[in-house]
Amino acid sequence: MSSKTPLSDAEAKLLSELNAGLPQDVDWKQGALDYVANILAQENGAAQRRFHLIKPFHSVYPETPINQQLTEFTREFSHCLNLLSILSVSSQTRFLDVACGSGWLAHFLAKLNLTVVGIDISPQMIELAQERLALDQIATVELDAFPHVGLYVHDIEQQPIDPGAQCDVAVLESALHHFVNPIQTLRNIADSLSDDGVIVILEAASDQQGDAYQAEIMERYDTLERPYSREQLVKALNLANLAEYQFFYPLNGFFPPVQSVADGVHYRILNDHVWNTVIVAKQSGGLARNLKVEGLCPVVMNVTNAAKSSRSPVAVESTGEIGLKGELAILRATAQRIVRKSIAKLKR
Numbered sequence: 060m061s062s063k064t065p066l067s068d069a070e071a072k073l074l075s076e077l078n079a080g081l082p083q084d085v086d087w088k089q090g091a092l093d094y095v096a097n098i099l100a101q102e103n104g105a106a107q108r109r110f111h112l113i114k115p116f117h118s119v120y121p122e123t124p125i126n127q128q129l130t131e132f133t134r135e136f137s138h139c140l141n142l143l144s145i146l147s148v149s150s151q152t153r154f155l156d157v158a159c160g161s162g163w164l165a166h167f168l169a170k171l172n173l174t175v176v177g178i179d180i181s182p183q184m185i186e187l188a189q190e191r192l193a194l195d196q197i198a199t200v201e202l203d204a205f206p207h208v209g210l211y212v213h214d215i216e217q218q219p220i221d222p223g224a225q226c227d228v229a230v231l232e233s234a235l236h237h238f239v240n241p242i243q244t245l246r247n248i249a250d251s252l253s254d255d256g257v258i259v260i261l262e263a264a265s266d267q268q269g270d271a272y273q274a275e276i277m278e279r280y281d282t283l284e285r286p287y288s289r290e291q292l293v294k295a296l297n298l299a300n301l302a303e304y305q306f307f308y309p310l311n312g313f314f315p316p317v318q319s320v321a322d323g324v325h326y327r328i329l330n331d332h333v334w335n336t337v338i339v340a341k342q343s344g345g346l347a348r349n350l351k352v353e354g355l356c357p358v359v360m361n362v363t364n365a366a367k368s369s370r371s372p373v374a375v376e377s378t379g380e381i382g383l384k385g386e387l388a389i390l391r392a393t394a395q396r397i398v399r400k401s402i403a404k405l406k407r
């Protein structure tokens with residue numbers, strides 16, 4: 060299969076929408092290639108190196124409040140664990156860690172005795188990933204402790220991986236928003252998978268083209284940081300001919316058995332699109348064969364349909380906020396609804 064498909068009008072239209080507003084004349088790939096050298100040359104280069112070798116434990120910045128560090132750690136790890144708990148994985152399953160960076164996900168999958176191929180465009184990221192594996196204590200007691208991990212320099216936007224290394228589950232952890240053409244990237248990933256393969260995309264969603272922090276990173280390093288809305292991602296999947304997918308809401312934590320909290324959780328599952336957590340089948344029927352959950356609807360769950368079909372007992376608009384503010388909006392709406400109902404009852 061060819062690695063490059065000529066741009067259709069619909070694809071060109073979506074790409075210009077995604078890339079509108081980005082600074083012009085920036086070579087984003089060169090930025091990705093230079094990134095490691097740039098961060099290591101900074102004053103805090105040693106801390107940056109350490110961060111990449113131990114991600115997702117600890118932040119680059121020692122002054123980051125421990126609570127915030129733990130939130131990021133919990134999120135990254137929960138994604139990995141949730142994924143493993145929902146997928147039907149066997150000892151034969153081959154994972155493809157797409158844009159693996161310094162390889163934390165590949166490393167942990169390998170520690171679980173799973174077979175992984177990690178790829179990244181940056182040779183220095185791959186070197187860091189190799190170093191990370193070599194530093195693992197187990198490697199000192201057991202030579203070649205990770206025979207089931209392969210780490211390769213590869214530009215997945217350019218072409219699929221070698222057919223000999225074909226995988227079953229491709230994972231993009233915070234990665235898809237780095238590609239200039241995510242549609243071609245998705246096609247090439249699908250072509251890197253067995254017929255029954257699935258692609259897992261885990262990343263923050265946004266209707267905006269990114270926030271001030273992302274703009275600053277782009278300017279400083281020439282690396283692409285522009286998140287997609289749920290609707291844009293759905294369009295990209297369809298254009299890549301990947302028509303079977305299921306979005307999930309990543310929910311982790313201990314929840315007190317209180318109705319208002321349950322209402323908030325219910326509301327978020329149905330309406331909150333702050334994450335694009337999606338599992339995509341390469342071919343029709345692939346979701347049912349690869350997932351362990353019941354009640355799947357392998358159809359497009361786009362924003363409008365989700366909102367229309369919402370049977371949430373709480374009729375409020377999404378605030379788009381997470382954390383306490385969002386909860387408060389939901390609680391306020393619930394209280395208002397109860398008061399309205401009581402007044403209506405009294406009037407009867």
Ligand SMILES: C[S@@+](CC[C@H](N)C(=O)[O-])C[C@H]1O[C@@H](n2cnc3c(N)ncnc32)[C@H](O)[C@@H]1O
Pocket residue numbers: 091092114157158159160161162163164178179180181184213214215216217231232233234237238
């Ligand atoms: C946010 S970083 C690392 C994400 C990594 N999955 C993690 O969780 O640490 C994104 C990565 O995408 C890589 N990348 C960018 N363009 C790429 C391309 N065309 N092919 C492969 N990797 C690419 C970058 O080198 C970088 O390591």
